Amino acid sequence: LQTATLYDAFCIDLEEGGAKVLKVVPTCENKVEPNCGTVVSTSPAEDGAHEVFGLEDFLCVLLLMAYVAWSFLSEQIRVLHETGAAVLFGLLAGGFMQLVFGQTARFSYDMFSYILLPMVIFAAGFNCQKQDMFRFSGYICILGISGTVLIFVLIYFSSDLFGLRFPLSPEHRLIMASVLSSTDSVAPMAFLPAEDFPQLYAVVFGEGVLNDVVSVLLSTAISGESHMPSIGHLSLSILKFLITSSFMGLTFGFGTSLFFRRCSYLHVGAVKPCVMLLGCNYLCYVLTELFEFSPIFALFVCAVLCGHYAQHNMGKEAQKFIAELAELMAYTAEAVVFGYFGLTAVAYISADAFDWGMVFYYIACILFARVAAVAILVFVAWLWVRLRGRRSLVLSLKELCVVALAGCMRGTIAYALVLRAVPPEDDQTPTQTNLVTTVLGIVLVNCLVFGGLFPVVLKCLDIQVANPLEVQPSSRRLLRRARESFEEGTEIRHGIHRWWHNLDHNFFQVHLLPPQQASCEDGGSSSPPRPSHGAGGTDAGMDAGAAAELPERRRSLGSGGGGGNSADRSTGE
Numbered sequence: 174l175q176t177a178t179l180y181d182a183f184c185i186d187l188e189e190g191g192a193k194v195l196k197v198v199p200t201c202e203n204k205v206e207p208n209c210g211t212v213v214s215t216s217p218a219e220d221g222a223h224e225v226f227g228l229e230d231f232l233c234v235l236l237l238m239a240y241v242a243w244s245f246l247s248e249q250i251r252v253l254h255e256t257g258a259a260v261l262f263g264l265l266a267g268g269f270m271q272l273v274f275g276q277t278a279r280f281s282y283d284m285f286s287y288i289l290l291p292m293v294i295f296a297a298g299f300n301c302q303k304q305d306m307f308r309f310s311g312y313i314c315i316l317g318i319s320g321t322v323l324i325f326v327l328i329y330f331s332s333d334l335f336g337l338r339f340p341l342s343p344e345h346r347l348i349m350a351s352v353l354s355s356t357d358s359v360a361p362m363a364f365l366p367a368e369d370f371p372q373l374y375a376v377v378f379g380e381g382v383l384n385d386v387v388s389v390l391l392s393t394a395i396s397g398e399s400h401m402p403s404i405g406h407l408s409l410s411i412l413k414f415l416i417t418s419s420f421m422g423l424t425f426g427f428g429t430s431l432f433f434r435r436c437s438y439l440h441v442g443a444v445k446p447c448v449m450l451l452g453c454n455y456l457c458y459v460l461t462e463l464f465e466f467s468p469i470f471a472l473f474v475c476a477v478l479c480g481h482y483a484q485h486n487m488g489k490e491a492q493k494f495i496a497e498l499a500e501l502m503a504y505t506a507e508a509v510v511f512g513y514f515g516l517t518a519v520a521y522i523s524a525d526a527f528d529w530g531m532v533f534y535y536i537a538c539i540l541f542a543r544v545a546a547v548a549i550l551v552f553v554a555w556l557w558v559r560l561r562g563r564r565s566l567v568l569s570l571k572e573l574c575v576v577a578l579a580g581c582m583r584g585t586i587a588y589a590l591v592l593r594a595v596p597p598e599d600d601q602t603p604t605q606t607n608l609v610t611t612v613l614g615i616v617l618v619n620c621l622v623f624g625g626l627f628p629v630v631l632k633c634l635d636i637q638v639a640n641p642l643e644v645q646p647s648s649r650r651l652l653r654r655a656r657e658s659f660e661e662g663t664e665i666r667h668g669i670h671r672w673w674h675n676l677d678h679n680f681f682q683v684h685l686l687p688p689q690q691a692s693c694e695d696g697g698s699s700s701p702p703r704p705s706h707g708a709g710g711t712d713a714g715m716d717a718g719a720a721a722e723l724p725e726r727r728r729s730l731g732s733g734g735g736g737g738n739s740a741d742r743s744t745g746e
Contacts, residue, residue, distance in 0.1 A: 174215050182211040229278050229516070232266045236512030237505065254360045254624040256511045256584075261621060263515020270519070277520040280513070282592050285585070289506040291458050294469055295451070296503030297382060298476025299484075300496060302367065302375065307673070309375045312568070315554050316376070316576070317383025320546050322407060324580075325354040325391050327542035329401060332535070345608060347395045352591045352612055353539055355388030356381060357584025359507055360624040364631060365575075373572055373636075377579045385586060386470040390414045392590045393465075418467040422474025425457035429475070430482035430685045443491040450479060450487075450495060482685040511620065514585050518617065521610050528607055532614035539615075540581055547577040571634045578630055583619045588612055 174180070236259060243258040253261070271277050306313065329350035332341065341349070358381030367374040394410035395402065402410075429450065433439050439446040454475050461471040484492050521527070551573055568576070591612040595605040 176215050179212060179214050182213045184211075228270065228274065228276070232270065232516060233509055233513060236262050236266060236516070237508045240508035240512060253621070254363055254627075256360050256363075256507070257620040257624040259508060259511035260515040260518075260617065263512040263517075264519060264522070265515075266512075267516040267519030270516070271523060277523065278513075278517045279520060279598070280517040280588070280592060282589055285510060285589050286462075287459070289510045290469070290586075290589075291455060291472060292502035292506035294385075294458075294472045295454055295476045296499040297378070298473040299480040299499045301378070301477060301480070303477070303481070306375060306379050309372065309379065311554060311557075312376050312576075313379030313383060315550050316547070316580070317380040318387055318411075320380070320550055320580070321354050321384050321387040321391070322404075322411070323546040323550065324539075324542045325350050325388075326401075326404075327545055328353055328535075328538050331538045331541055341604070342399075343401065344399045345604060347398055347401065348392075348591065348594045348608060349535065349611070351388065351391040351395050352587050352594065353535060353583060353615070354384075354391060355583070355586045355590060356384050356580045357582040357586065357616075357619065358384075358579060359584060360582060360620075361575075361579035361627055364628050365579075370636065372568060373575055376568070376576055380576075380580065382473055384580075386415075386418075386467055386473075387411060388586070388590065389469060390467055392594060393467075396594070414467045415470065417464070418461060418470040419474055421457060421461045421464070421466060422471040423478070425453060425471070426475040426478025427482075427681075427685070429453040429479055430486070433483040433486040434685050434687070440486060441488055443488065443494045446487045446491045447495045447498060450483060451498075454479060482681065485686050510585050514588065514616070518613055521613055526606055526610045527614050528611065529614065531607070531611050532618065535611060536615055536618060539583065543581050544577055547573065547580070571636055574634060575631065575636060578627065581619075582623055583612075583615050585616065588616050 239262045240255050240259045243253075243262075244255045247253065247255055247258070267278060329346055332346050332349065358377050361377050362374060362381075365374045365377060390411050391407070393414070394407060432453070433446070433450070439449060454472060457475045458468045458472040461468040484495060487495070551568075591609055595601055595609060598606075601609070
């Protein structure tokens with residue numbers, strides 16, 4: 174077809190009354206009569222497409238600036254988180270775009286999955302606090318893997334049990350259950366800084382990473398299924414993707430670290446080594462996506478290994494630069510994606526395609542599934558921890574309530590998953606469009622309402638900030654507290670943590686770290702200066718003049734906030 178052209182359209186029916194005939198509608202009385210069919214015309218060439226795309230870019234930049242501006246205000250007015258403000262500003266910008274220019278933006282899954290999401294995942298792995306990840310690995314694995322699968326099952330059956338008003342086919346209920354099993358931990362982590370709430374931050378962050386992986390795997394596993402697959406089938410599918418994605422992440426992570434260890438050209442300068450490091454990680458993400466594994470988990474594993482080994486083969490300037498650059502990319506991507514989400518949501522809002530009853534019904538299903546899953550799994554974990562005698566790692570009831578509430582949030586990953594699970598907008602059935610708008614409404618309610626409720630719940634539960642060790646004038650008491658800190662730092666290594674520490678210290682550091690650094694390492698994972706989102710560790714000795722630095726040391730031992738294994742460095746001293 175050509176643009177700006179008139180065509181005569183005819184409908185041909187090949188079967189009528191059981192007999193196959195050739196029937197053309199409408200029938201032209203005069204064979205040579207022009208325009209005897211249904212006249213249709215193609216639109217003219219879209220000369221304004223470039224201008225519309227430029228307008229979207231302009232609005233996204235404004236939304237990014239508004240996100241940053243609101244972050245300063247939210248420090249004083251903790252009512253609406255930056256993500257909620259970005260969505261709200263995006264809705265206003267989308268309404269302005271439709272009212273003035275008659276255009277609406279469409280959410281691009283490719284841009285989200287290939288550009289924005291890798292930035293967030295890379296920063297999460299590269300700058301993650303590995304000490305706390307190991308320390309609370311039990312809670313993280315139980316809630317992030319088993320909890321996600323259990324929430325998926327509970328949402329599926331609760332939608333059938335209570336969904337008398339909203340009947341959906343088993344296939345559509347599977348799609349909604351897999352999509353809504355993914356959480357959004359951006360807003361909760363903003364109200365749980367690592368230096369103030371080290372345990373909560375570690376559990377919420379670690380669970381969020383595993384939840385993203387498992388929810389994507391669930392969405393892939395149930396694709397094309399018309400009924401709930403067996404637990405064994407789901408478990409095997411998740412295990413297969415975890416093994417294959419881990420293999421990709423380990424291969425690229427160790428390969429990149431070895432490459433940086435051997436290539437002396439990457440040991441100097443800042444820009445070129447950082448570009449090479451980012452390219453290797455992004456190559457891992459894209460190649461894993463092409464193999465149809467889980468690129469999120471593969472990139473996270475690769476980024477963790479690169480942050481643990483590869484960056485130590487770079488110059489000091491490059492180490493500081495890449496750590497700050499990772500945080501910059503993650504912050505920018507989060508700001509853009511939430512503003513972009515609000516900007517593109519206007520297309521469905523203006524069409525009045527929302528069924529708000531179904532939106533709040535599924536919100537109730539999410540709350541029920543999350544509370545039930547946390548209660549069941551935490552009870553099992555409580556029995557296991559008590560039997561092994563490690564009571565110090567048990568979270569309090571108030572902290573578990575915070576963890577449960579943080580897992581009730583739903584964000585842009587859920588919206589991206591539902592767009593991937595259904596055909597494009599022009600090919601969607603009314604039911605499929607209803608699924609998309611339901612997830613969209615849930616994300617809007619979470620960003621605009623639940624994000625503001627989270628600090629209120631924290632205040633009502635009276636969650637105490639983790640205070641650092643107070644300096645005492647008595648040197649005897651000071652030494653006693655230092656000894657307690659030392660013992661705490663050594664006790665947290667057990668099980669897989671101890672095994673990994675020995676393997677890392679005796680093998681990987683020898684081959685992947687610079688010789689002078691590998692020979693000086695005791696804990697096996699020192700870290701360069703990290704961005705200011707965590708509490709920094711200290712390298713001062715335990716002499717009489719170090720009393721003023723002891724609070725920071727205590728915080729580093731207790732929370733691991735100063736990077737991957739700052740507790741190990743202090744223990745070695």
